[in-house]
Amino acid sequence: MKPCAHKHTHQRQELPALTERLRRQSRKITGPRAAILEILRHHPHPLTTKEIFSEMPKGECDLATIYRSMHLLEKTGIVKRFHFHDGAARFELMEEGSDGHHHHLVCTECAEVVKLEECFPAEIEQKIAKKNGFKAVTHKLEFFGLCPECQR
Amino acid sequence: MKPCAHKHTHQRQELPALTERLRRQSRKITGPRAAILEILRHHPHPLTTKEIFSEMPKGECDLATIYRSMHLLEKTGIVKRFHFHDGAARFELMEEGSDGHHHHLVCTECAEVVKLEECFPAEIEQKIAKKNGFKAVTHKLEFFGLCPECQR
DNA sequence: AGCGCAGTTGCAAACGATTTGCAATCAACC
DNA sequence: GGTTGATTGCAAATCGTTTGCAACTGCGCT
Numbered sequence: 001m002k003p004c005a006h007k008h009t010h011q012r013q014e015l016p017a018l019t020e021r022l023r024r025q026s027r028k029i030t031g032p033r034a035a036i037l038e039i040l041r042h043h044p045h046p047l048t049t050k051e052i053f054s055e056m057p058k059g060e061c062d063l064a065t066i067y068r069s070m071h072l073l074e075k076t077g078i079v080k081r082f083h084f085h086d087g088a089a090r091f092e093l094m095e096e097g098s099d100g101h102h103h104h105l106v107c108t109e110c111a112e113v114v115k116l117e118e119c120f121p122a123e124i125e126q127k128i129a130k131k132n133g134f135k136a137v138t139h140k141l142e143f144f145g146l147c148p149e150c151q152r
Numbered sequence: 153m154k155p156c157a158h159k160h161t162h163q164r165q166e167l168p169a170l171t172e173r174l175r176r177q178s179r180k181i182t183g184p185r186a187a188i189l190e191i192l193r194h195h196p197h198p199l200t201t202k203e204i205f206s207e208m209p210k211g212e213c214d215l216a217t218i219y220r221s222m223h224l225l226e227k228t229g230i231v232k233r234f235h236f237h238d239g240a241a242r243f244e245l246m247e248e249g250s251d252g253h254h255h256h257l258v259c260t261e262c263a264e265v266v267k268l269e270e271c272f273p274a275e276i277e278q279k280i281a282k283k284n285g286f287k288a289v290t291h292k293l294e295f296f297g298l299c300p301e302c303q304r
Numbered sequence: 305a306g307c308g309c310a311g312t313t314g315c316a317a318a319c320g321a322t323t324t325g326c327a328a329t330c331a332a333c334c
Numbered sequence: 335g336g337t338t339g340a341t342t343g344c345a346a347a348t349c350g351t352t353t354g355c356a357a358c359t360g361c362g363c364t
Contacts, residue, residue, distance in 0.1 A: 137297030145289030
């Protein structure tokens with residue numbers, strides 16, 4: 001996996017603000033959880049559990065703990081889970097308040113990830129829902145292609 | 153998993169036509185492969201490997217063989233692989249010639265699947281590709297919601 | 305500053321989907 | 335019908351993830 005060189009427009013969220021969101025849901029701020037949030041704060045891509053694990057100072061916590069934490073963070077709306085081509089789930093910090101719905105453009109070669117503003121047109125989604133009698137319709141959408149670096 | 157009652161507009165592909173596509177790529181027509189194609193022919197939804205396996209007359213072939221066959225059929229363009237919410241890959245027969253690109257609307261409750269005609273607007277996809285300097289961009293898109301049956 | 309306990313953790317074992325090594329078997333061409 | 339490389343069955347391995355359980359620890363209460 002090549003290093004990625006694209007620019008990030010995120011403003012990084014502060015750790016206290018993040019732990020506050022946990023605390024507000026009467027969840028404990030533990031070492032592993034703080035470490036995970038720290039890592040996510042410094043990596044503006046979706047990270048796999050394994051990647052988070054290996055970023056952690058010398059196996060500071062158990063893999064199982066990370067899996068459990070990711071479920072908790074997802075449930076409390078602090079991170080969002082994504083699936084790309086391989087089997088592993090990836091996680092990204094969510095800004096507070098936003099529903100976090102967005103999509104990615106992923107390089108099939110080097111796995112560089114660009115967060116996108118574009119989304120599937122709501123009118124068409126509604127039409128699809130109505131035509132088939134479905135309710136509460138959402139979608140999963142990811143784009144794949146060759147990034148500038150990998151096109152040669 | 154409830155039985156699904158929606159109407160299918162597919163015209164079913166003939167088995168000889170399917171095996172012919174295999175033969176053309178100098179692949180052998182074996183018992184397991186013919187059985188898999190037969191099962192896919194009669195089930196117009198995306199099926200998991202397990203589902204194909206259990207449709208098979210009294211464990212006629214090994215699970216590993218089905219996995220291997222699905223890779224072969226995918227590589228030769230006879231089936232297409234889909235991923236829905238759960239971990240398991242699903243497979244659907246592709247019509248010869250068509251690139252088979254299409255999407256589904258999946259009930260989150262009963263897993264009913266509707267094949268969709270709608271697709272992500274090509275102009276927007278091109279704009280995304282150009283804006284980020286990516287080439288050969290495609291997308292994965294699936295819709296999820298509550299089907300009419302499950303809305304109560 | 306200390307207590308108590310529900311919430312958390314580590315560890316190891318269990319899991320489900322999928323892959324693989326290997327020796328036996330078979331489809332397709334001669 | 336025989337040859338042979340492709341294909342299969344079987345069992346063991348792998349990968350991502352989950353779980354049972356006993357030990358441990360935030361943090362609200364005193």
